[in-house]
Amino acid sequence: MSDIDALNIPKLSLPRIVIVGGGFGGVALAKKLSKKKEVQVVLLDKNNYHTFQPLLYQVSTGGLEPDSIAYPIRKILQDYSNFYFRLAEVQQVRPESKVIVTNIGQLSYDYLVIAAGSTTNFFGNTEIELNGMAMKTIPQSLNLRSLILENFEQALLTDDLHERDALMNFVIVGGGPTGVELAGALAEIKKGILPKDYPDLDTRRAQINLVQSGDRILKGMSDNASKKAEDFLESLGVNIWKNTRVTTYDGKTALTKTELKFEAATLVWAAGVKGVPIAGLDAKEILAGGNRLKVNEFNQVIGHDRIFAIGDIACMQTDATPQGHPMMAQPAIQQGRNLGENLLRLVHDEAMEPFVYKDKGSMATVGRNKAVVDLKHYKFQGVFAWFIWMFIHLFFLIGFRNRVVVFVNWVYNYVRFDREARLIIRPYQRDYSLFKNQKTL
């Protein structure tokens, strides 16, 4: 077996389409293609599961177990005979020889699709990256869940009031849907769960600070949605700091551009994402802002006929979308489906159809009975919006079991005002010596 066949995938006479990433885009594309007999589909992912990122915040806050928002990629596509999955991290692309290099060997392709998503963007602030928490993957969400609980356990052990307050305080940087949803969930925990779990702590002193650099939260949504989400958060006791930019965080003190500073043991960075270019496809001229790959209207990477990119990693700059499409699930899914059709057209020597994004609207939830929904012609907030939010999330979750488990959990949590997955399964190692003997707190 030559090195190029190291992944043990039969070389057929069919064109081989290699997809990097089993997220929203990669799975939508693989589903479209794998039904067809005229191509061989190989999907590579560094994890053997698909992650439903919109519900990561519920894992971080003990509302859901991680396995209810993850799903085995092999299971999603197990009924397709010309489909191959390999657990592999793609490290390099060699377009001149149509080969990719992975941690388990090399693989040749006829068409390559990069659907590798994005990572947290700390905008070069290494101190925040080192000391703050990201929430982009399941392991990161479990780290955050552990840290939150460990901080409260630690708060019980100190009789220094300043230290105790800092251990119970939260700073969430970024007022987009992720920041808003996390802040709302933490506020509900503070109200309904902490007083019962920690009767010997004055948990009313815990502060949840949502910090937004711009002048409104949910800036991608309508003014109404943004205003209503603010009202909802304030009614839950969240402090919203607008026009405030966090500049550093050493693990205990977050400084801002103004005099304002926060003493908090938990800082969650939800202020942006960026692409992670793969070596060989990282030339300056093909990278747009946020390290995304510039693609044409067919999702073809600029200058590479046989390489495509979809989802978060792709930046399709058009008059309507000068910054590319929003880094959200819908553009990834729709690009995956469109590219599936186009690759089949290519194989049949037919002309490709350009991608046209159908914006289905956006939504965010703040907590029980509180959500905001912006559809094209109809915008609404409150209880109905909250039910719509739940329905849509259940609908897009992959796997019947996961839908049932999440639904049952939500009903249980609603009826019992509880979140029972507050478990430190995988301790997060925090250096608590940082918090000792602080005179400045």
Ligand SMILES: Cc1cc2nc3c(=O)[nH]c(=O)nc-3n(C[C@H](O)[C@H](O)[C@H](O)COP(=O)(O)OP(=O)(O)OC[C@H]3O[C@@H](n4cnc5c(N)ncnc54)[C@H](O)[C@@H]3O)c2cc1C
């Ligand atoms: C906390 C959070 C909340 C969100 N909430 C919403 C929401 O409410 N609504 C919404 O529409 N969007 C939301 N998003 C955004 C949405 O999840 C992304 O836009 C979407 O996942 C992008 O899909 P994708 O297919 O491009 O990438 P992803 O779904 O991120 O998938 C990328 C895949 O590539 C794999 N991969 C990466 N690099 C490699 C490599 N080198 N080799 C092999 N495999 C690799 C990864 O393991 C992953 O499985 C949220 C994101 C986060 C983090």
